[in-house]
Amino acid sequence: MKSEGILMVLSGPSGAGKGTVCRALLEKQPGIHLSISATTRKPRAGEVDGVNYFFVSREKFQQMIDAGELLEWAEVYGNYYGTPLKTVEDALARGEDVLLEIDVQGGLQVKKKFPSAVLVFLLPPSRAALAERLTGRGTEPVEEIQRRLHWANTELEFLFRYDYVVINRHVEEAVAALQSILVAEKCRPQRIKMDESWGNLMDFKGNSW
Numbered sequence: 001m002k003s004e005g006i007l008m009v010l011s012g013p014s015g016a017g018k019g020t021v022c023r024a025l026l027e028k029q030p031g032i033h034l035s036i037s038a039t040t041r042k043p044r045a046g047e048v049d050g051v052n053y054f055f056v057s058r059e060k061f062q063q064m065i066d067a068g069e070l071l072e073w074a075e076v077y078g079n080y081y082g083t084p085l086k087t088v089e090d091a092l093a094r095g096e097d098v099l100l101e102i103d104v105q106g107g108l109q110v111k112k113k114f115p116s117a118v119l120v121f122l123l124p125p126s127r128a129a130l131a132e133r134l135t136g137r138g139t140e141p142v143e144e145i146q147r148r149l150h151w152a153n154t155e156l157e158f159l160f161r162y163d164y165v166v167i168n169r170h171v172e173e174a175v176a177a178l179q180s181i182l183v184a185e186k187c188r189p190q191r192i193k194m195d196e197s198w199g200n201l202m203d204f205k206g207n208s209w
């Protein structure tokens with residue numbers, strides 16, 4: 001009996017620790033496929049095209065939308081971000097678990113297209129922790145930090161439309177929670193591929209020994 005790969009979405013306010021937790025999860029489970037998004041945002045110091053994001057122009061991003069190349073896309077903090085569809089489909093077809101680190105608007109689009117996707121909302125332990133983390137990262141100017149913190153309130157409204165909430169108090173704990181979710185989701189009857197000897201699942205009584 002073999003279960004299929006899981007499409008897992010990780011969302012949460014900017015600074016919640018999504019990127020940090022994703023990297024730590026991949027270290028523990030290198031077999032997970034992390035989707036690389038396309039974005040019109042400019043690279044931060046140290047970010048590499050094709051590794052952190054595919055950094056594209058607005059024109060190129062629009063072409064990708066028009067060509068149906070994006071599984072989902074959204075405008076976030078004044079820039080466009082989207083998930084390339086084909087690499088996700090290919091990885092799922094290979095039976096790999098796929099992780100999308102995307103915003104809440106994108107998360108709900110994914111759920112519409114892939115109802116079996118698992119939506120996880122990553123929450124920092126407190127409002128103060130969120131502000132400290134975002135400021136401490138030191139990658140955005142003060143106005144941008146304020147803008148992201150302000151938007152966090154709107155993002156929180158999406159929390160109850162997600163399947164799971166993980167509190168990112170300690171990175172290792174958050175990673176363990178994500179791993180547990182993956183294990184539990186693989187045990188759902190809808191995902192289990194049962195050995196053919198069990199016959200027609202819808203008609204157990206009709207099967208003879």
Ligand SMILES: Nc1ncnc2c1ncn2[C@@H]1O[C@H](COP(=O)(O)OP(=O)(O)OP(=O)(O)O)[C@@H](O)[C@H]1O
Pocket residue numbers: 012013014015016017018019020021133134136137168169170171
């Ligand atoms: N559990 C944690 N405890 C303390 N600091 C943390 C924890 N998780 C992440 N951080 C720190 O918080 C900052 C923000 O983390 P990260 O960049 O991963 O957030 P993010 O949710 O991916 O943000 P964005 O959406 O803007 O990309 C980083 O400096 C990171 O090192």
Ligand SMILES: Nc1nc2c(ncn2[C@@H]2O[C@H](COP(=O)(O)O)[C@@H](O)[C@H]2O)c(=O)[nH]1
Pocket residue numbers: 011012013014018037038041072073074076077081082083101102103104105106107
């Ligand atoms: N809807 C999507 N949101 C995405 C995608 N890739 C990243 N994001 C989200 O954007 C913000 C900002 O990211 P940053 O790298 O500029 O800090 C963050 O919430 C990401 O999760 C995507 O493909 N689609």
